[in-house]
Amino acid sequence: MTASEMKNAILHHLVYTLGKDAAHAKTYDWRMALSFAVRDQIVDRWFEATRRTYAEHRKRVYYLSLEFLIGRLLKDAVINMRLEEAVQDALDALKIDWHELLEDEPDAALGNGGLGRLAACFMESQATLGLPAMGYGIRYEHGLFRQSFEDGRQVEEPEDWLSQTHAWEFVRPEVAIDIGFGGHVQEIGSRANWYPSEMLIAMAHDTPVIGWKGRWGNTLRLWESRPMHGFDLARFNRGDYAAAAEPEALARTLSRVLYPDDHTEQGKELRLKQEFFHTAASIRDIIRRFESEYDDLKLLPKKAAIQINDTHPAIAGPELVRILHDERGMDFEEAVGIARNTISYTNHTLLPEALETWGEARMGRLLPRHMQLIDRIDDLHRRETGTGHVNAHQDGKVHMGTLGFIMAHKVNGVAALHTELQKTTVFKDLHELHPDRIVNQTNGVTPRRWLLSCNPRLASLITEGIGDGWVDHAEDLEKIEPLVADPAWLDRYAAAKKANKVDLSNWIAETMEIGVDPDAIFDIQVKRIHEYKRQHLNLLETIAHWQEIRDNPNAGWVPRVKIFGGKAFPNYIYAKDMVRLANDMARVMNSDPLTSRYLKVVFPPNYNVSLAERLIPAADLSEQISTAGKEASGTGNMKLTLNGALTIGTLDGANVEIRELVGAENFFLFGMTAEEVMARRAEAGHAARAIAEDHRLARALEAIRSGIFSPDEPGRYHSITENLSHHDYFMVCSDFTDYWRAQREVDTAFTDPKDWARKAALNTARAGWFSSDRTIRGYMKDIWHTDAAPQVADA
Numbered sequence: 001m002t003a004s005e006m007k008n009a010i011l012h013h014l015v016y017t018l019g020k021d022a023a024h025a026k027t028y029d030w031r032m033a034l035s036f037a038v039r040d041q042i043v044d045r046w047f048e049a050t051r052r053t054y055a056e057h058r059k060r061v062y063y064l065s066l067e068f069l070i071g072r073l074l075k076d077a078v079i080n081m082r083l084e085e086a087v088q089d090a091l092d093a094l095k096i097d098w099h100e101l102l103e104d105e106p107d108a109a110l111g112n113g114g115l116g117r118l119a120a121c122f123m124e125s126q127a128t129l130g131l132p133a134m135g136y137g138i139r140y141e142h143g144l145f146r147q148s149f150e151d152g153r154q155v156e157e158p159e160d161w162l163s164q165t166h167a168w169e170f171v172r173p174e175v176a177i178d179i180g181f182g183g184h185v186q187e188i189g190s191r192a193n194w195y196p197s198e199m200l201i202a203m204a205h206d207t208p209v210i211g212w213k214g215r216w217g218n219t220l221r222l223w224e225s226r227p228m229h230g231f232d233l234a235r236f237n238r239g240d241y242a243a244a245a246e247p248e249a250l251a252r253t254l255s256r257v258l259y260p261d262d263h264t265e266q267g268k269e270l271r272l273k274q275e276f277f278h279t280a281a282s283i284r285d286i287i288r289r290f291e292s293e294y295d296d297l298k299l300l301p302k303k304a305a306i307q308i309n310d311t312h313p314a315i316a317g318p319e320l321v322r323i324l325h326d327e328r329g330m331d332f333e334e335a336v337g338i339a340r341n342t343i344s345y346t347n348h349t350l351l352p353e354a355l356e357t358w359g360e361a362r363m364g365r366l367l368p369r370h371m372q373l374i375d376r377i378d379d380l381h382r383r384e385t386g387t388g389h390v391n392a393h394q395d396g397k398v399h400m401g402t403l404g405f406i407m408a409h410k411v412n413g414v415a416a417l418h419t420e421l422q423k424t425t426v427f428k429d430l431h432e433l434h435p436d437r438i439v440n441q442t443n444g445v446t447p448r449r450w451l452l453s454c455n456p457r458l459a460s461l462i463t464e465g466i467g468d469g470w471v472d473h474a475e476d477l478e479k480i481e482p483l484v485a486d487p488a489w490l491d492r493y494a495a496a497k498k499a500n501k502v503d504l505s506n507w508i509a510e511t512m513e514i515g516v517d518p519d520a521i522f523d524i525q526v527k528r529i530h531e532y533k534r535q536h537l538n539l540l541e542t543i544a545h546w547q548e549i550r551d552n553p554n555a556g557w558v559p560r561v562k563i564f565g566g567k568a569f570p571n572y573i574y575a576k577d578m579v580r581l582a583n584d585m586a587r588v589m590n591s592d593p594l595t596s597r598y599l600k601v602v603f604p605p606n607y608n609v610s611l612a613e614r615l616i617p618a619a620d621l622s623e624q625i626s627t628a629g630k631e632a633s634g635t636g637n638m639k640l641t642l643n644g645a646l647t648i649g650t651l652d653g654a655n656v657e658i659r660e661l662v663g664a665e666n667f668f669l670f671g672m673t674a675e676e677v678m679a680r681r682a683e684a685g686h687a688a689r690a691i692a693e694d695h696r697l698a699r700a701l702e703a704i705r706s707g708i709f710s711p712d713e714p715g716r717y718h719s720i721t722e723n724l725s726h727h728d729y730f731m732v733c734s735d736f737t738d739y740w741r742a743q744r745e746v747d748t749a750f751t752d753p754k755d756w757a758r759k760a761a762l763n764t765a766r767a768g769w770f771s772s773d774r775t776i777r778g779y780m781k782d783i784w785h786t787d788a789a790p791q792v793a794d795a
């Protein structure tokens with residue numbers, strides 16, 4: 001598409017779709033007009049892919065997830081359709097600033113963190129690989145809350161991405177599925193009729209997901225909840241206005257807001273209703289599509305692969321069995337077999353508090369037939385395995401992890417260490433019963449968004465050196481290794497990083513009025529705030545570092561900027577205290593005349609996908625410091641490695657595989673292994689001993705305890721200091737000394753910019769394996785048994 005064609009298409013949509021005259025158009029109008037112009041280019045490819053999938057009777061993958069952390073879509077679409085040049089030239093001609101339009105788009109923040117973002121990367125990779133796939137999610141009216149800071153405290157505000165028209169979705173009023181809750185069951189022999197007492201509608205909104213070079217397009221279908229019966233006019237006419245709107249309000253509650261908790265199940269009824277609403281609508285839609293092409297449901301596993309993203313859609317098993325057995329009359333055991341061969345389950349966490357369980361009373365009341373089927377599935381599993389002690393329904397609860405495992409033909413972990421730990425911890429018994437069911441699929445990230453789009457300086461340097469094959473064959477990045485040996489190329493590599501750091505310093509100055517030195521080490525920890533991720537270990541080291549600089553300011557300290565980003569679950573007080581402590585420390589340290597030129601702390605609010613795209617290209621050091629055995633994989637670690645940040649980290653999650661691939665000499669390792677953590681945790685007083693043995697740790701804790709960072713409320717962080725001194729379940733104290741050692745090694749290494757650049761470039765060169773394209777190819781081979789469609793021509 002030429003620039004002038006693009007210009008005309010933009011002007012066409014401005015006038016005829018937005019109904020705006022160019023003279024009066026606002027940024028929003030231009031962004032929407034451009035989005036529609038680009039969308040037009042995508043729709044044809046999207047339809048072509050759908051048509052081919054039907055025509056070639058291809059097996060489809062269905063990715064069921066309560067979260068899709070998509071971020072912005074305009075730039076992604078322009079880049080994947082190779083329209084960047086045409087768009088930029090068209091906008092130049094219209095005197096419209098491209099970056100202003102990009103910044104104007106709200107993030108689609110339909111997820112909490114790792115799990116949701118992984119789903120979004122997977123959707124883009126499936127489309128890039130030409131794999132017929134469909135994502136099923138919920139169209140939350142309010143995504144993850146907006147975070148702001150008041151006096152250093154996290155404050156949450158509702159996020160409202162839908163207050164403006166969303167350019168990238170198409171509503172599907174004809175795809176409206178009845179969803180029931182409660183009521184009673186009438187059993188007829190083995191089968192039953194379920195008579196729900198509450199009904200509402202799931203309506204579909206489709207977003208095209210276009211792959212690299214526009215060669216294939218898939219659909220992300222998001223469900224909105226609508227009332228079965230709309231506005232109650234009779235009540236309104238009787239003046240009972242609130243009641244008149246009640247059915248509408250009630251029904252819409254289900255897709256109103258994303259639950260902001262990641263890692264702690266709240267067991268709230270609305271959450272279970274959201275999960276069933278999402279999953280039942282998706283399963284019904286999958287069966288409808290299957291039956292529109294085939295008439296023998298025994299074929300289902302051959303033509304559909306359903307992946308459940310953690311336990312949140314685990315009710316999919318019983319719901320599929322209910323439809324196959326109760327509604328389609330299939331024999332119960334056969335129905336379970338068909339369902340199991342269709343479904344596979346990914347586990348993303350070992351944290352006990354994150355493993356969902358539902359009370360039998362609540363499940364029985366809300367989903368009476370499913371509760372019965374869960375018991376029959378347990379019974380069948382007992383007969384199949386000849387054991388009685390592993391049941392989904394146990395001690396008055398339904399364990400969704402066990403249900404997900406029993407009703408799946410494959411269960412996967414998201415990194416090699418995590419997958420092995422699954423076999424010895426959460427799924428130990430089930431693994432013994434089904435030794436070949438657990439497989440590993442180490443996570444990945446899309447190199448389109450997380451390198452080509454967010455780091456154009458580095459991307460163009462790479463493409464100039466090795467061509468653009470790396471964009472959809474990221475393993476090709478290893479071809480830059482020979483260039484790393486060329487000092488001139490390495491200088492340009494370092495210059496790209498430096499320019500990104502200057503951009504970020506300017507943004508921090510503009511938005512936070514904090515001056516940071518772009519030649520300092522940009523040390524970044526960006527992720528959800530959680531004790532197991534140990535932001536407080538980073539804060540303690542920062543305090544000890546600050547104290548040492550104050551003791552001896554002229555000791556030739558290597559300047560460091562500590563950048564934090566992340567949201568705390570609103571009810572997670574300890575995590576919110578960690579956020580506030582970081583802000584209190586920033587206030588004191590950044591204005592400390594003795595130390596501020598050597599050490600700054602910066603905590604930009606509202607960390608989300610778009611802020612990650614701004615921070616990650618400017619990172620020198622990637623903080624991946626979780627307690628070994630706790631972070632299932634991590635994906636931020638992969639994005640930072642791809643963008644040339646060196647990792648300081650523990651042998652946890654995918655850090656292990658990153659270190660193996662980039663080389664131990666290009667990674668700052670510290671801390672106990674998962675086994676050592678278990679052993680140390682068994683030793684009483686492990687924290688007190690660590691504190692006694694490390695004066696820096698003791699002194700840093702004392703600084704917090706004494707109120708240096710909270711003079712107006714000295715006891716503000718009592719919870720943190722007391723917990724660390726007496727419990728310290730996540731081994732912050734026991735890993736401190738070695739962490740300090742590793743951080744000082746970082747300082748030393750950074751004083752040799754050439755060697756640092758070489759290490760950084762080798763991280764980029766060897767990060768290709770962490771592409772989500774490789775991950776999806778793994779799922780296709782080991783779990784979904786699908787192959788990609790031969791590609792249509794490039795965009």
Ligand SMILES: CCc1ccc([C@H](C)CC(=O)N[C@@H]2O[C@H](CO)[C@@H](O)[C@H](O)[C@H]2O)cc1
Binds near residue numbers: 116
């Ligand atoms: C029910 C509450 C709840 C909500 C979300 C979750 C997610 C599983 C948490 C999550 O995001 N896990 C992260 O998944 C990433 C993608 O696989 C991994 O890289 C991270 O290590 C893991 O913490 C657990 C429990």
